[in-house]
Amino acid sequence: MTDLETARRGMRPTMRHVADLAGVSLKTVSRVINGEQGVTAAVEVKVMTAARQLNYRHDVAASSLRRTGRTTASIGIVLEDVGNPFSSALNRAIENAASARGMLVFAGSSDEDPQRQQHLVNAFSGRHVDGMILVPAGTDHEYLVAEQRNGTPIVFVDRPTSSLDVDSVVSDNTAGAFAGVTHLVQAGHRRIGFLGDLESIVTAEQRYLGYVEALGVAGLNLDERLVRRGLRSSDAAAPALHDLLRETDPPTAIFTSQNLVTIGAIRALHACGLEGSIALVGFDEVTLADLLKPGITVVAQDPLQLGHVAAELLFARIDGDRSAFRQIVVPTTLITRGSGEIRPR
Amino acid sequence: MTDLETARRGMRPTMRHVADLAGVSLKTVSRVINGEQGVTAAVEVKVMTAARQLNYRHDVAASSLRRTGRTTASIGIVLEDVGNPFSSALNRAIENAASARGMLVFAGSSDEDPQRQQHLVNAFSGRHVDGMILVPAGTDHEYLVAEQRNGTPIVFVDRPTSSLDVDSVVSDNTAGAFAGVTHLVQAGHRRIGFLGDLESIVTAEQRYLGYVEALGVAGLNLDERLVRRGLRSSDAAAPALHDLLRETDPPTAIFTSQNLVTIGAIRALHACGLEGSIALVGFDEVTLADLLKPGITVVAQDPLQLGHVAAELLFARIDGDRSAFRQIVVPTTLITRGSGEIRPR
DNA sequence: GCTGCTTTTGACAACGTTGTCAACCGGTAC
DNA sequence: GTACCGGTTGACAACGTTGTCAAAAGCAGC
Numbered sequence A, B: 001m002t003d004l005e006t007a008r009r010g011m012r013p014t015m016r017h018v019a020d021l022a023g024v025s026l027k028t029v030s031r032v033i034n035g036e037q038g039v040t041a042a043v044e045v046k047v048m049t050a051a052r053q054l055n056y057r058h059d060v061a062a063s064s065l066r067r068t069g070r071t072t073a074s075i076g077i078v079l080e081d082v083g084n085p086f087s088s089a090l091n092r093a094i095e096n097a098a099s100a101r102g103m104l105v106f107a108g109s110s111d112e113d114p115q116r117q118q119h120l121v122n123a124f125s126g127r128h129v130d131g132m133i134l135v136p137a138g139t140d141h142e143y144l145v146a147e148q149r150n151g152t153p154i155v156f157v158d159r160p161t162s163s164l165d166v167d168s169v170v171s172d173n174t175a176g177a178f179a180g181v182t183h184l185v186q187a188g189h190r191r192i193g194f195l196g197d198l199e200s201i202v203t204a205e206q207r208y209l210g211y212v213e214a215l216g217v218a219g220l221n222l223d224e225r226l227v228r229r230g231l232r233s234s235d236a237a238a239p240a241l242h243d244l245l246r247e248t249d250p251p252t253a254i255f256t257s258q259n260l261v262t263i264g265a266i267r268a269l270h271a272c273g274l275e276g277s278i279a280l281v282g283f284d285e286v287t288l289a290d291l292l293k294p295g296i297t298v299v300a301q302d303p304l305q306l307g308h309v310a311a312e313l314l315f316a317r318i319d320g321d322r323s324a325f326r327q328i329v330v331p332t333t334l335i336t337r338g339s340g341e342i343r344p345r
Numbered sequence C: 001g002c003t004g005c006t007t008t009t010g011a012c013a014a015c016g017t018t019g020t021c022a023a024c025c026g027g028t029a030c
Numbered sequence D: 001g002t003a004c005c006g007g008t009t010g011a012c013a014a015c016g017t018t019g020t021c022a023a024a025a026g027c028a029g030c
Helices: A003-008 A015-022 A026-033 A041-054 A060-066 A085-100 A114-126 A143-149 A173-186 A202-217 A234-245 A259-272 A303-318 B003-008 B015-022 B026-033 B041-054 B060-066 B085-100 B114-126 B143-149 B173-186 B202-217 B234-245 B259-272 B303-318
Strands: A074-079 A104-109 A131-134 A154-157 A167-171 A192-195 A253-256 A279-283 A297-300 A327-330 A333-335 B074-079 B104-109 B131-134 B154-157 B167-171 B192-195 B253-256 B279-283 B297-300 B327-330 B333-335
Touching (some): A026 A041, A074 A114, A085 A104, A085 B104, A154 A303, A173 A333, B015 B026, B114 B131, B114 B143, B167 B173, B167 B303, B173 B333, B192 B202, B192 B259, B253 B259
Parallel strands (some): A074 A104, B074 B104, B131 B154
């Protein structure tokens, strides 16, 4: 069977096939494919022609197996959920940076499950990714130390940690929440409700802290009855808000600490016809928030910037940067659109 | 240097190290790691202990290199943009199916650039993915034939093709657009504008076709002056709509054939205060569309279902399904919320 | 103890590639 | 003619793993 026939029958052509067709040694093909010096122009043409004819595709796995350093031109990222807007914006920003370097991205969703995250990290590790970017789930990151020791750099994004020496890129969560709640205080509110995400998520905790601090600075008491946490979806947020409004002394303003929670709160307010009388500030941007009546005032994060910076940090490490681990803080922006400027009756 | 020390010094432990520590042969370690039959319980424990002690991580690349069949438990997907809501929902649905099978997902964005798509396909191919799912960009898919011949199954999602024998999963674009436009006709509209995506995108063309058919069935003339196509972003849609409304005999209703275009149109209508007087039906769901005043009537796709079905098709092929190529059509749903029910003055 | 059988184990080659090093080639200097 | 040089090419081993096959070990029956 000739090489051309082999190529047609479901067997991928290898350098061996190309070499035979071009009448040179396998090593010479390797040199041409890798663009190495010291190959006569005539030989190069012969090899290239043969490679094209057989539709040769370089085998990155075999190549990286043999190569010293063992790089695979791929990175792995663990997001909360590749399907949600914040995560997918991160994903896109990281992909942009990666593709500019000719690298490929494995992406997976942890759904906040530390076990799923560890499973993904192991899977990435087994495929020899050159680095990983994680939106860390849970708090026990001990197993990542082994990865780092193996020479795989890791960058945390969106959430910091104290339990691991690692680079991280985070939004200024506490300051952002502080600014959002203070904005409500300045509109005259004294009873401000808080709807938050799982307490196990560091950022959720930080945003809650910003809320508490803002109340403290304003001389307001923290009333536990106005706080509902552990909300994971917009469907969970709506009943929580209805619940808050049934309190004997209900809040006149609401601060929601996350995307989906904000959407649930908006739905609930609209359902009661209260969207014009109860103030609302949400953490994180929401699509079309500007077109609602009233527009939704938010503390916006910059996921594209977060992802971009995380990728740059990672690539610096991959390129051999050995400097001390850094935490980079990306600022948030308060965007006023109406809902946060409603005054108490 | 002992094996334990080696493990700490940036060199990944291999089966060789585990074998030496456990006092067995390399092949026995391989058997234990792969859960093969015919290993004494005592030996298995020794190997497992040594592996854990060294923090051994199985090398998928080397394993797949040697294995017959050469599977890598990974698939590649090319989306339009991993950051947009439709693509990221697809991504998530595919990831769910993949992770249920213990497979990893490489994801990349083509941005509708056929070259970028080909580049991604080549990169996936070089990493020996077991299959690929593409939202195809462009029309020339000739180079994919080589991949198929190499034994890599390919599934098209969201867009069909006639130029390649391949499985595909698509929304019922023409019927969906037909239903949306007919809905406007039934509300009494005779002049219905069309704002569409790039004509090179098959689905955009099909939706335009649905628009044209609906007009035909209703006995309405197709007026080219009411059609604006080639819109790629919400920022491009707004001026196009303003443009339409400046026509001498402007439309009383608008059909937008894509997500971002719908958002741009909503912005433009709100900016002119016309959201209550000009009817609007959009193709594809838009977050918070139900809370706008008026709510936005849409022809909703089911990206999760599209992704799920595409993944199942792909896995069937990976598992050896040799039946004829299929095209599966996922229906769309008209969701009435107000904007599509506005009657002409 | 021996035979014959099954079960467990290991030696070796191979997957497709690159690093190392030696062989070769043409040309120049003696 | 020989010696030497620089540049090009190829033979071989190696990366970490699994497929193949043969050797060793265990065990039953005599």
